[in-house]
Amino acid sequence: MEEAEKQTLDGFLKWAAELGITDSPHPPSPDSHPPNSCLGYSLAVSHFPQSGGRGLGAVRDIRRGELVLKVPKSALLTRESLLKDKTLASALSNCSSLLSPTQMLAVCLLFEMGKGKSSSWYPYLVHIPRSYDLLATFSEFEKNALQVDDAIWTTEKATSKAKSEWREVTALMKDLNLKPQLLTFRAWVWASATISSRTMHLPWDGAGCLCPVGDLFNYAAPEEESNDLDDVESETHTPLEGISLSNGEGAHILDGEQMDAHSQRLTDGCFDEAVGAYCFYARRSYKMGEQVLLSYGTYTNLELLEHYGFVLDGNPNDKVFIPLEPDMYCLDSWPKDSMYIGQDGKPSFALLSALRLWAASPKQRKSLGYLAYSGSKLSVENEISILKWISKSCHTILDDLPTTVEEDALLLSTIDNIQIDHEALEWKEELRAFEGELCAFLECNSLREGKHGAEFLISEKTRRSLERWRLAVQWRFSYKKILVDCISYCNEIINSSSSQVF
Numbered sequence: 001m002e003e004a005e006k007q008t009l010d011g012f013l014k015w016a017a018e019l020g021i022t023d024s025p026h027p028p029s030p031d032s033h034p035p036n037s038c039l040g041y042s043l044a045v046s047h048f049p050q051s052g053g054r055g056l057g058a059v060r061d062i063r064r065g066e067l068v069l070k071v072p073k074s075a076l077l078t079r080e081s082l083l084k085d086k087t088l089a090s091a092l093s094n095c096s097s098l099l100s101p102t103q104m105l106a107v108c109l110l111f112e113m114g115k116g117k118s119s120s121w122y123p124y125l126v127h128i129p130r131s132y133d134l135l136a137t138f139s140e141f142e143k144n145a146l147q148v149d150d151a152i153w154t155t156e157k158a159t160s161k162a163k164s165e166w167r168e169v170t171a172l173m174k175d176l177n178l179k180p181q182l183l184t185f186r187a188w189v190w191a192s193a194t195i196s197s198r199t200m201h202l203p204w205d206g207a208g209c210l211c212p213v214g215d216l217f218n219y220a221a222p223e224e225e226s227n228d229l230d231d232v233e234s235e236t237h238t239p240l241e242g243i244s245l246s247n248g249e250g251a252h253i254l255d256g257e258q259m260d261a262h263s264q265r266l267t268d269g270c271f272d273e274a275v276g277a278y279c280f281y282a283r284r285s286y287k288m289g290e291q292v293l294l295s296y297g298t299y300t301n302l303e304l305l306e307h308y309g310f311v312l313d314g315n316p317n318d319k320v321f322i323p324l325e326p327d328m329y330c331l332d333s334w335p336k337d338s339m340y341i342g343q344d345g346k347p348s349f350a351l352l353s354a355l356r357l358w359a360a361s362p363k364q365r366k367s368l369g370y371l372a373y374s375g376s377k378l379s380v381e382n383e384i385s386i387l388k389w390i391s392k393s394c395h396t397i398l399d400d401l402p403t404t405v406e407e408d409a410l411l412l413s414t415i416d417n418i419q420i421d422h423e424a425l426e427w428k429e430e431l432r433a434f435e436g437e438l439c440a441f442l443e444c445n446s447l448r449e450g451k452h453g454a455e456f457l458i459s460e461k462t463r464r465s466l467e468r469w470r471l472a473v474q475w476r477f478s479y480k481k482i483l484v485d486c487i488s489y490c491n492e493i494i495n496s497s498s499s500q501v502f
């Protein structure tokens, strides 16, 4: 970390301590001086290049269920706290019924940013990232690099939502005399992305809150997520949404019974009314030096990309939906979004059940339908026919995409090399296999190839575009990998079942 960066970080952690933020269960008594940092007892800010960059590491061994951070209500940046500014409050009061809570918080955030160093939140605001990689920030090239219609459509939807929300608040932001650079669509996307990727759930405010220091926890997917329909239905997509893990006043560790009750829940941070603070508990035990992670909720990789701007390798909650005809899902009552192929390449319970019924004869359906509902096979022939159908569908999807999973793996490692070593001359050789896509990247970034290859220095803007291109390729790679694994899974079962038939 550079010296200047370290100094502002130290200043921020001191400011946070003065607000009562602490990683210790034994805060100083009210009449003593606040410590120089809110961290140091359980956590420290550190860099984790493989999982989220800046994050929080354990400075001691931490036990599962321990309280690791407490952020008092008064230290949360909310609409309520920012609306203490009278100018802002009066401007917003005229149009509050026309705007969503998130739009209002975004306007409040931009207004506060406009105050610069005179904002009381400045020590915190200065540490919020200045750019994001959420789908709404993707250029046309980056969007097309996703290749899959569903993902492209989700990106277009995210961009058009951001545009229409921005248009709706433009007059208000002009009334507030925001500086020209804070009135732009770029600034709006920044504020919306800050809220999408950093806010935490509050029971009383639909926009949630920005939680200084608490928003430095990087993400780990909730473990042991089952494919039960109950879980599918109870999934939540609120950013960093919390479910109460409250243990009552003065208690700092969840007991075994409480952990059991909560261990399957979706998050490990929540606002605790009894304590009057946002409380973060360790979801598992950590060794000193390990990164302490938070589960923001259950997300597929496309959802992570849309709401948080990253993709998780081996995300246990990732899914691929294959096209189904209406007669395939009208025979039962499974919701359509429960019919998918899981991250391990296995078809979900509901998909298998629906297809077993669809492939059965009317007579079989009548006499053996109950087996399908309970997740059992109807017959070897029925099973082979549906696995063949699934495998063929996966092949069709893969064949329609412009690159293979192997090509994507190669492109990913090439982009990684470019990110590590910006030697422009190596570009051309390494990327020859992806000439079309490379040309589009160069063109979109107003770069041209010289006679020795791509002769240019990578600007900050190009570096960011390269990162988003990488994310798009990483996403499509994990998507295709699921389909490839599903084909192998189906073939394996078909082969072993065929030997039973013949």
Ligand SMILES: C[S@@+](CC[C@H](N)C(=O)[O-])C[C@H]1O[C@@H](n2cnc3c(N)ncnc32)[C@H](O)[C@@H]1O
Binding pocket: 050, 051, 052, 053, 054, 055, 129, 197, 198, 215, 216, 217, 218, 219, 220, 307, 308, 309, 310, 311, 312
């Ligand atoms: C709440 S912030 C976490 C702290 C953040 N790393 C920072 O420096 O401010 C959420 C953002 O961190 C990054 N992030 C969190 N977990 C990640 C992970 N497992 N892999 C990659 N990026 C992650 C994403 O950019 C995400 O939008």
